[in-house]
Amino acid sequence: MRVHLINASTVSFGVAVITPRWLYVLAAATPREFGDPHLVDETLERIDLEAIAAGDVVGIGIHTGNALRGYEVGRAARARGAWVVFGGIHATIFPDEPRERGGAHAVVKGDGDLVWGEVIRDCVAGAPLAVYEGGQIAGDHFLQARWDLLPRDRYMWASVQTVRGCPKHCSFCSVWRTDGQAPRQRGADAVVEEIVELRRRGFRFIALADDNFYPVTLGDLEAARRRADPRRLRELEALRDDRFALMERMSRLPEDLVFYTQVTMEAAEDPAFLDAMARARIRGALVGIESVTPEGLKDVYKGFNLAGEDLVTRLKVFRAHGVHVLGSFIFGLPSDRPETFTATVDLADRSDVAFAQFVMLVPLPGTIDFTKWERENESKGVVVDGVPVTRHWLIPQDHRPQIYSPHPTMSAQEIRAHTQAVWDRFYSLERVWARSRVVRSWRGRLAFVLISKLYRQMYANTGIATDSARVARSAKWASWIAKPCRRLFAARPMPDLQVPAA
Ligand code: SF4
Numbered sequence: 327m328r329v330h331l332i333n334a335s336t337v338s339f340g341v342a343v344i345t346p347r348w349l350y351v352l353a354a355a356t357p358r359e360f361g362d363p364h365l366v367d368e369t370l371e372r373i374d375l376e377a378i379a380a381g382d383v384v385g386i387g388i389h390t391g392n393a394l395r396g397y398e399v400g401r402a403a404r405a406r407g408a409w410v411v412f413g414g415i416h417a418t419i420f421p422d423e424p425r426e427r428g429g430a431h432a433v434v435k436g437d438g439d440l441v442w443g444e445v446i447r448d449c450v451a452g453a454p455l456a457v458y459e460g461g462q463i464a465g466d467h468f469l470q471a472r473w474d475l476l477p478r479d480r481y482m483w484a485s486v487q488t489v490r491g492c493p494k495h496c497s498f499c500s501v502w503r504t505d506g507q508a509p510r511q512r513g514a515d516a517v518v519e520e521i522v523e524l525r526r527r528g529f530r531f532i533a534l535a536d537d538n539f540y541p542v543t544l545g546d547l548e549a550a551r552r553r554a555d556p557r558r559l560r561e562l563e564a565l566r567d568d569r570f571a572l573m574e575r576m577s578r579l580p581e582d583l584v585f586y587t588q589v590t591m592e593a594a595e596d597p598a599f600l601d602a603m604a605r606a607r608i609r610g611a612l613v614g615i616e617s618v619t620p621e622g623l624k625d626v627y628k629g630f631n632l633a634g635e636d637l638v639t640r641l642k643v644f645r646a647h648g649v650h651v652l653g654s655f656i657f658g659l660p661s662d663r664p665e666t667f668t669a670t671v672d673l674a675d676r677s678d679v680a681f682a683q684f685v686m687l688v689p690l691p692g693t694i695d696f697t698k699w700e701r702e703n704e705s706k707g708v709v710v711d712g713v714p715v716t717r718h719w720l721i722p723q724d725h726r727p728q729i730y731s732p733h734p735t736m737s738a739q740e741i742r743a744h745t746q747a748v749w750d751r752f753y754s755l756e757r758v759w760a761r762s763r764v765v766r767s768w769r770g771r772l773a774f775v776l777i778s779k780l781y782r783q784m785y786a787n788t789g790i791a792t793d794s795a796r797v798a799r800s801a802k803w804a805s806w807i808a809k810p811c812r813r814l815f816a817a818r819p820m821p822d823l824q825v826p827a828a
Contacts, residue, residue, distance in 0.1 A: 327450060328364055329356050330377070330384045330403075334396035335368035336723060341808035342369045343780070344533050347485040348387050348414070348438075350471035355442035360450075362475060370480055373399060380407025383449045385442070386428070387414035390690050390719045397428035404429030409449035413438045413460070415504050416719075419692045421457050427720065436460035436504075437490075439469045465489065465510040470520050473527060482808075482815040483586070484529040486520050488512050488572060492538040493546070494590065496614070497627040498656065500692030501537045509541035509565060514572040515828060518579070522825045525580055530817035534587035534608070540599060542566045543592040545630075569599070576606035578826040582817060586610040586652075591631050594643040604648035610680065611644065612652045618673045621661035627694070641677035650680040650764060657745045658687035660734055667744040671751050680764055681778065683785060684748045686741060688718075753782040773814040780811055 331353060333346040349365045356363045360383075366373045378384060384403040388396035393416045400410045412424035413434035424430035432454040434441055441460040448454040468487060476484075491506040492499075524532060542562045550559040576585070585608040593599055593611070603611070617623050620633045632640050644651045655670050674682045689699040700716045708715040711725050718726060733741060751757070755775075762774035 328382045329360050329446060330364045330382060332373055332386045332399055333367045334386060334392045334399050336395045338368055338371045339808050341812050342481050344483045345481045345485050347471060347535050350473060351469050352385060352438055352442055353472040353475050354469040355439050357443045360446055365475055375402050378403050378406045378408050382408040383446050384408045385411050388412060388416045389414055390416045393719050400428030400430055411445055418504055434458045434460050437463045439463055440467060462506045465512040468512050473523055482812050483531045483533050484524040485533045485535040486517060487535045488517050489536045493541055497694040500690060503692050505537055511565060511568050514575045517572055518575045519825050521579060522823055526819060526821050526823050528817050528819040530582045531584050531815050534585055536587055539587040540589040540593040544596050570602055573602040573606035575826060583607050584609050588612040591640060594640045600647035600649055610650040610652060612654055615653045616656045617659055618670050622659045625659040625661055638677040641679060645678040652681040653679040655684045656687050657684060658733060658741045667748050671748045674752060680761060682752050684745055686745055749782055753778055776811045780808055
């Protein structure tokens with residue numbers, strides 16, 4: 327009996343940017359008596375189904391974007407006589423769907439770290455439960471990933487997690503519902519040990535795969551003080567102190583390490599936090615800007631962000647403190663108009679943002695937007711390829727509509743064309759080269775240009791395009807750029823590196 331863990335994907339690039347952490351965490355959760363699991367990341371290459379035998383246990387992690395491919399793999403694995411288990415955000419939200427569509431014997435809801443061993447044992451005994459409640463485990467129970475199972479020379483960035491959960495409640499995001507609003511922080515020792523192991527193996531670029539690395543804002547502390555709530559204040563202060571303790575430990579790691587994470591824009595009000603990030607070599611952060619207008623921010627329940635010129639000033643604070651921003655913008659909000667697209671890319675240019683992503687609003691399951699949209703659309707009974715449009719992720723990719731909420735003034739095609747034009751403008755060679763001045767060395771600038779082009783190829787051209795030929799062409803391009811890119815990110819292994827003392 328063998329355990330297989332599969333990260334499903336319809337597009338394979340040969341080389342990937344970030345390691346899918348969950349594969350290596352569940353590998354660690356696989357009891358040693360069952361041997362090393364067989365890990366398949368389809369963003370590298372398609373699974374070879376011949377490797378699956380009757381009686382094997384196949385774990386497939388899905389989010390909404392790869393659910394359909396996951397179900398295809400699940401059915402094929404079941405047809406070969408394997409036990410099929412689904413987990414991940416999408417399976418947590420729709421636990422019946424993997425059984426109906428993906429050949430699942432069992433579904434794990436929530437975190438798999440602790441429950442996965444039990445699932446395997448039940449499968450081996452021939453009696454898996456239909457649903458396992460993995461729950462939201464405490465930060466000190468998060469497992470160290472099995473990095474010894476990483477294939478060589480395939481990933482540019484490794485990934486380590488320091489916190490799950492986010493206290494915010496943005497309308498388009500499911501994280502605060504699936505991972506909870508209470509930040510579950512991992513101890514500094516466990517995080518630093520994992521980073522050291524990765525640096526020993528030659529990774530110097532590491533993504534902190536956190537929901538929100540900055541879960542306690544100065545505003546939260548102030549509010550607890552105003553409410554005269556000493557218990558809450560102490561809790562928040564302890565969480566904040568732990569962040570600083572972690573960053574202090576990270577600052578004593580080798581100087582060539584580069585970390586990247588996600589924070590809310592409120593971090594710019596907290597210079598002490600930004601300075602600690604810079605000392606810890608957290609050189610970049612994804613910041614959810616979403617919209618450049620106050621109306622747009624209201625659309626997504628993100629009133630804590632700024633808009634217009636205040637936003638430019640706020641974003642520049644990150645750069646001034648040595649943290650480069652990957653700005654994330656959403657298009658297709660009800661208040662968006664044709665001029666919003668140009669205004670957004672102009673603002674991104676002016677505000678010292680190093681990278682940007684421009685995504686189209688899709689009501690994703692688990693979000694407030696989805697619940698509202700599903701309610702509005704259920705009665706309309708729109709069906710594509712026999713699938714209700716309210717289950718859009720089950721529609722074959724080629725026929726899937728791209729924008730699902732009718733916009734008050736623009737067609738879906740218009741929104742898509744504007745969005746593509748914004749990607750094209752922001753990532754034109756001229757603009758990318760100008761932005762690459764943030765790094766000093768020629769090698770660094772070259773890496774910046776290549777990664778910018780790769781990012782655009784992987785996310786804009788394969789994500790926005792509806793035509794499968796274009797997606798396939800883009801994937802090919804991306805895989806050509808990805809290979810030289812990977813070499814630029816690799817570092818000489820440091821097998822003797824020691825964990826800095828606490
Ligand atoms: S979008 Fe970011 S800030 Fe908003 S709930 Fe999701 S993780 Fe939290």
